[in-house]
Amino acid sequence: MKRIFSLLLLLLPCLFVNCLHSQEAPSKGLQQISEPLVKEFIGFLASDEMRGRPAPSAEADRSAEYIAMKLKDFGIKPIDGSYFQPIPFCAADLNIENCRFVLTKSGTNREFALKENFTPLFNTGNNRVRGELVFAGYGITAPEYNYDDYKDIEVSGKIVLVMKQEPRKSDTISTVFNGKKDTEYSDITYKIRNAAEHGAAGLLLVTDPLHNVAITAQGYLWNSLYMKGGANPVYNVCEEEDGNIPAVQVNRDVINEIFGSVDSLRTLQRNIDENLHPASFVVPEAWVDIAISVDKKEFPSGNVIGWLKGSDPQLKDEFIIIGAHYDHIGISPKPNHLNDSIMNGADDNASGTAAVMAVAKAFAASGKKPARSVLFMLFTAEERGLIGSDYYTKNPLFPLEKTVAMINMDMVGRNGNDTAYVIGQQYNPGLAALINAAIPETGLKKEEMAMDLYRSSDYYPFYKKGISAIGLTSGLHSDYHGVGDNPDKINHLKVQKIAQLVYKVAWQIANTNNYYTIIEQ
Amino acid sequence: MNAKKLFIIPALFIAFGALGQEANLTVKPVVKKKYDLNLNSLTDVTQTMAGMEMKASIAYTAKAVMEIEEVNSNGNFTVLSTWKDIEVTSSVMGKDTTLHAENMNVTIKTIYDKSGKIIKSDRMNTSGSTDPAVAMIEQLGRNVKLPVLPAKTTKKGDTWQSYTNDTIQTMEFPMAMIIDVEDEYSFAGSVTENGVEYYRINKAGPTRVSAEGKQEGMDMHIEGTGMNESYLLLDKATLLPVKIEEKTGMDMSIIMSGPQSMAIPMTQNTVTKIKFSEVK
Numbered sequence: 044m045k046r047i048f049s050l051l052l053l054l055l056p057c058l059f060v061n062c063l064h065s066q067e068a069p070s071k072g073l074q075q076i077s078e079p080l081v082k083e084f085i086g087f088l089a090s091d092e093m094r095g096r097p098a099p100s101a102e103a104d105r106s107a108e109y110i111a112m113k114l115k116d117f118g119i120k121p122i123d124g125s126y127f128q129p130i131p132f133c134a135a136d137l138n139i140e141n142c143r144f145v146l147t148k149s150g151t152n153r154e155f156a157l158k159e160n161f162t163p164l165f166n167t168g169n170n171r172v173r174g175e176l177v178f179a180g181y182g183i184t185a186p187e188y189n190y191d192d193y194k195d196i197e198v199s200g201k202i203v204l205v206m207k208q209e210p211r212k213s214d215t216i217s218t219v220f221n222g223k224k225d226t227e228y229s230d231i232t233y234k235i236r237n238a239a240e241h242g243a244a245g246l247l248l249v250t251d252p253l254h255n256v257a258i259t260a261q262g263y264l265w266n267s268l269y270m271k272g273g274a275n276p277v278y279n280v281c282e283e284e285d286g287n288i289p290a291v292q293v294n295r296d297v298i299n300e301i302f303g304s305v306d307s308l309r310t311l312q313r314n315i316d317e318n319l320h321p322a323s324f325v326v327p328e329a330w331v332d333i334a335i336s337v338d339k340k341e342f343p344s345g346n347v348i349g350w351l352k353g354s355d356p357q358l359k360d361e362f363i364i365i366g367a368h369y370d371h372i373g374i375s376p377k378p379n380h381l382n383d384s385i386m387n388g389a390d391d392n393a394s395g396t397a398a399v400m401a402v403a404k405a406f407a408a409s410g411k412k413p414a415r416s417v418l419f420m421l422f423t424a425e426e427r428g429l430i431g432s433d434y435y436t437k438n439p440l441f442p443l444e445k446t447v448a449m450i451n452m453d454m455v456g457r458n459g460n461d462t463a464y465v466i467g468q469q470y471n472p473g474l475a476a477l478i479n480a481a482i483p484e485t486g487l488k489k490e491e492m493a494m495d496l497y498r499s500s501d502y503y504p505f506y507k508k509g510i511s512a513i514g515l516t517s518g519l520h521s522d523y524h525g526v527g528d529n530p531d532k533i534n535h536l537k538v539q540k541i542a543q544l545v546y547k548v549a550w551q552i553a554n555t556n557n558y559y560t561i562i563e564q
Numbered sequence: 565m566n567a568k569k570l571f572i573i574p575a576l577f578i579a580f581g582a583l584g585q586e587a588n589l590t591v592k593p594v595v596k597k598k599y600d601l602n603l604n605s606l607t608d609v610t611q612t613m614a615g616m617e618m619k620a621s622i623a624y625t626a627k628a629v630m631e632i633e634e635v636n637s638n639g640n641f642t643v644l645s646t647w648k649d650i651e652v653t654s655s656v657m658g659k660d661t662t663l664h665a666e667n668m669n670v671t672i673k674t675i676y677d678k679s680g681k682i683i684k685s686d687r688m689n690t691s692g693s694t695d696p697a698v699a700m701i702e703q704l705g706r707n708v709k710l711p712v713l714p715a716k717t718t719k720k721g722d723t724w725q726s727y728t729n730d731t732i733q734t735m736e737f738p739m740a741m742i743i744d745v746e747d748e749y750s751f752a753g754s755v756t757e758n759g760v761e762y763y764r765i766n767k768a769g770p771t772r773v774s775a776e777g778k779q780e781g782m783d784m785h786i787e788g789t790g791m792n793e794s795y796l797l798l799d800k801a802t803l804l805p806v807k808i809e810e811k812t813g814m815d816m817s818i819i820m821s822g823p824q825s826m827a828i829p830m831t832q833n834t835v836t837k838i839k840f841s842e843v844k
Contacts (some may be wrong), residue, residue, distance in 0.1 A: 250815075254833070255813045255831070255833060256790070256791045256792065256793055256811045256812060256813030256833065257789065257790040257791045257813030257814050257815050257831070257833075258791070258813075259789050259790070259815040261815040261817065261829055264817050264819065264827030264828075264829055266825075266827075269785065269787075269817060269819045269827060270819060270821060270825075295791070428613055428826075495659045498618065
């Protein structure tokens with residue numbers, strides 16, 4: 044009897060939560076989401092003055108400030124006093140004149156060619172080092188697998204040569220290193236950091252020869268090595284270098300010089316894999332001299348984030364994210380027949396941004412506080428490869444393990460009055476069921492998309508972190524990424540309907556203690 | 565929306581490498597002899613865009629009949645390869661699709677010299693060229709070539725080189741791609757497989773690809789370097805191949821410039837197996 048009573052006690056808070064918080068979105072909030080409201084937001088963000096909001100740019104920053112100002116006006120709170128999550132954007136490029144790689148083997152120097160034989164990795168340090176060469180297997184220290192390539196070898200002040208990937212990559216049923224699926228140990232950034240933590244002065248990376256025939260020095264695709272003429276820079280997130288050690292990928296010519304042949308390295312790899320035992324060693328009479336010079340220019344940009352703190356004593360520490368990206372792709376190099384070259388991005392994604400802002404206003408004006416905390420996130424640099432959302436998931440402001448769901452809106456203002464697509468349903472059955480059930484109430488009709496766009500917008504980095512994340516869109520069109528994506532082509536009624544749908548579903552999620560599972564891709 | 569696509573770049577670079585102990589490695593085809601050709605290949609592609617890794621695999625099976633139409637007095641010979649059936653199974657970003665087509669009868673007429681070098685190659689009938697299956701099997705057929713042999717007496721361990729330069733275009737990837745293949749062949753002597761003696765040839769060499777053009781309105785530049793490693797078994801009488809197994813690896817760099825400058829690294833690994841059996 045006591046045991047049953049204890050179970051009831053455990054269940055009680057859950058029942059209590061569901062009873063206390065109405066799952067029906069307050070109509071007061073719903074009424075806030077209107078056509079004129081979204082039209083106003085889209086009109087500003089997709090105006091010619093914003094010049095297509097490429098990130099990073101002054102116009103993207105102005106858009107971010109506008110969004111933050113509106114969130115503040117609605118009563119959405121900043122996080123630690125700020126609506127901005129700064130991202131250290133930079134355009135980095137090699138100073139190719141000052142990059143050198145010399146291998147001294149048995150007293151003979153051989154200088155290798157940049158790009159053909161060696162290419163610096165993106166996370167390389169920016170200096171010159173010289174040291175004895177050590178082969179360090181996969182460059183992995185994995186206590187949970189009782190595997191350490193650095194266990195019996197001293198690499199302090201030396202240059203380590205490590206292979207890409209991880210042991211037993213071809214095992215379909217491997218219990219170590221997750222078989223064919225990558226673990227964090229195959230990540231190149233990890234290998235550089237681990238080498239630096241063991242005191243290595245530099246790192247040479249080589250493609251694992253057991254599973255690859257091409258042993259090239261691809262490294263990072265630096266502008267100066269590939270772009271011809273005045274191409275736009277490739278932006279990325281420039282974080283603190285991992286240990287600041289020079290790190291380069293080398294090709295088969297370097298391996299032939301070190302080991303005599305690629306086959307010798309293949310044999311070493313096969314032995315490591317078979318025995319699951321490291322085989323690190325100092326390469327006899329081999330020294331490496333590497334000089335790397337990278338020029339970096341910083342262009343700060345950032346995500347805009349505001350929140351409404353939850354009201355339930357237990358659930359307030361859990362989070363739901365409503366997101367969209369506010370950047371677009373700027374100016375077209377070729378004007379259209381009307382001499383218009385601004386790719387305003389009214390649909391992509393001023394529409395989604397406006398919808399998030401409208402949902403934020405609705406939550407703030409609903410007259411009730413949600414049980415769970417609700418985060419409103421407007422991401423930067425989605426168009427450069429989901430950089431803003433990816434950055435958030437790697438640098439979260441609230442615990443990801445407490446983030447129960449993410450709903451994203453991207454391109455929600457075209458293709459008629461009522462059609463909508465739900466992206467990622469197959470990987471998020473619980474969250475999809477909620478959305479699909481709410482669609483008819485909002486006057487929308489769900490359609491199925493032939494393409495799988497699940498990696499194409501800001502939900503994806505959240506899903507990769509194990510968070511149920513789903514996207515709403517009204518689909519692609521002929522003005523996508525063109526100068527024709529203008530505010531006058533937006534169907535504001537549709538933006539309103541999709542924002543209302545998200546408001547209703549988000550309210551439901553925010554006021555229950557339900558959790559949503561994901562299905563692995 | 566950042567509708568990234570996985571670039572499907574022509575994956576098959578099959579140069580049936582030009583080829584005991586000692587043998588006269590000159591092709592000795594017999595007129596009107598026919599061979600069934602069965603090709604299986606599997607390509608794994610990994611592409612990274614701004615830190616996001618996308619994977620795909622593409623498997624081809626194809627069947628053809630190869631007939632020696634004519635042999636001239638100078639040793640040149642004409643081969644009619646009629647490509648009949650193809651099945652392509654692809655798994656791209658979690659989506660599986662299969663294309664299957666039968667009895668397409670795409671015939672390619674190729675004139676070789678006695679060493680196996682191509683003098684001329686043309687498609688005989690051009691009907692259905694806009695059909696993706698026909699275009700695919702034609703491209704496949706054009707990529708499958710006989711090995712280049714030294715056309716002289718050769719000892720075990722001897723090596724020889726060949727160089728080919730092709731330009732290919734596919735419906736999936738319409739930019740012209742230039743492919744340079746440098747191969748070094750070595751004669752590995754006689755081997756016995758299933759009780760039959762064959763000559764074995766090993767082949768390895770670098771491959772380089774390049775392309776320039778426009779894709780979706782953006783300037784695109786592609787360059788890649790790779791390697792192939794293969795072996796062939798040759799029929800001792802005709803010096804025509806009986807079996808070929810080839811591994812090809814390629815690291816490519818895809819550079820797109822314009823408002824959205826992007827640098828996309830891509831790695832392709834392909835295993836191709838081809839068997840020839842004489843039609844009795």
